Amino acid sequence: MTQITEEYIDSLAPNAGAIKNGNDLVRKNNFQLLCRTVDHTLLFGECKGSGKVPYSCSVDFIKAEQPVFRCSCPSRQFPCKHTLGLMYAYATGKAFTVEEIPADIADKREKADKRDEKKRETAETPAGTESKRKVNKNALAKKFAAQLEGVELARKLVQQMVQSGLASLDNRSIRMFEDQAKQLGNYYVPGIQTDMRKLLFLIGSSENNEAIYSQIVEHLAAFHVLLKRSREHLKARIEGSSMDITSILEEKIGHAWQLSELREYGLIRQDVELVQLSFHSYSDDARGEYVDEGYWMQLHDGEIVVTRNYRPFRAAKHMKEEDSIYLVVQTKELFAYPGDMNKRVRWEEMMMRELDERDRMTVRSFAERSFTTAIKNVKNQLKNPLADKNPIILLLAEQIAKSEQEYVLVDDQGVRMPLASISTIGHPTTELFSYLNEKLFSHVAVLVMFENDLSAGKLVAQPLALITEQEMIRLFY
Incomplete structure (x- = not known):
């Protein structure tokens, strides 16, 4: 079982507000009942809410790398402040009564075991056979054709901007091109659409200095290469070429990699420990999203990788906000996206342990x-x-x-x-x-x-x- 420290709980919280609210519940003694099972794999209790009936909450660590949070409150945050408070109470040494596992949670555990078993049976493919994932070739061909049209539309928009003279584009002209760029959303090329928006943001920048102009020229040159390679790539895909898993081109066009695909193509690493070296959170206006970016080192080989968590502006308050992590993350499966240096990675389940001197020495050795x-x-x-x-x-x-x-x-x-x-x-x-x-x-x-x-x-x-x-x-x- 993962050691439940305050730092570990902070890493699970959706945002800083949830951390404060969870701690406040413990400080104000809002928990009317605090219980745990004898093996410490389940914490459960009751917390006073705004109504007469207290909220029932629990945190199930039967799968330590993937804790399950349950609460009867109506909050849309996950985990909610009540389940966070339950863990903070445990981490800070509050007295928990040892009780048998409640019948409803025992039943949910059993159902979860059956679902996991079914998933394992479905995922297992006998050696020498092809993947069970089926592909609708006709639908895929139509998608490639639509993407090719999107690439051509983007090329025409850039051509019009350049011919009009980038320096002469006023706010009205930029808004017109932004409206036209919205049409790219109909062609399954969100990556190209985002690059187009970034170009327009740079052109419309209030800073009219040489540095901004240099950035515009650099972005324009890279965008030209992206459109050219995308056109060649999509034509090859229409003719029957397989997906290129060695470059970032698929993602730059707009392909959203599924974990099942990464697993199928062998883009997965087993039993990895990672140490976060730095963290950066920023807003990406071109994407319309907040981006939480962590820079990590894999302790077994020293490779520096990156995690990116995207939170759309409109839904950000309902999504988990990533933060700095000072513990060692342990994961059985690390998925790596195609790329060069500093590959983007992702994991589904994790455990954590304290960072010690040996880990720092390992980091320095690389x-x-x-x-x-x-x-x-x-x-x-x-x-x-x-x-x-x-x-x-x-x-x-x-x-x-x-x-x-x-x-x-x-x-x-x-x-x-x-x-x-x-x-x-x-x-x-x-x-x-x-x-x-x-x-x-x-x-x-x-x-x-x-x-x-x-x-x-x-x-x-x-x-x-x-x-x-x-x-x-x-x-x-």
């Missing part, structure tokens, strides 16, 4: 010692117009030094890497170095995010976290 090698890898990534423009690498710095007005990382060969702020993050972090003990600046692992600053004509790196033998210091979360 840090890249050669800045020359790191920069080469970053530049190779940036050569692909469709790749992520902000790769992340953990570097081992022999020293963090201050050179005139800037901080620089120095590797054991004396190669220096200047640190600065990048536009993607929008928040400075190097300024925080002045508040840190300089003893931390020797032989330290530094997580950095890169960006190609076209206006300045150089590669820029911004620090996100420091990892020493004794502690992990997040500069951004």
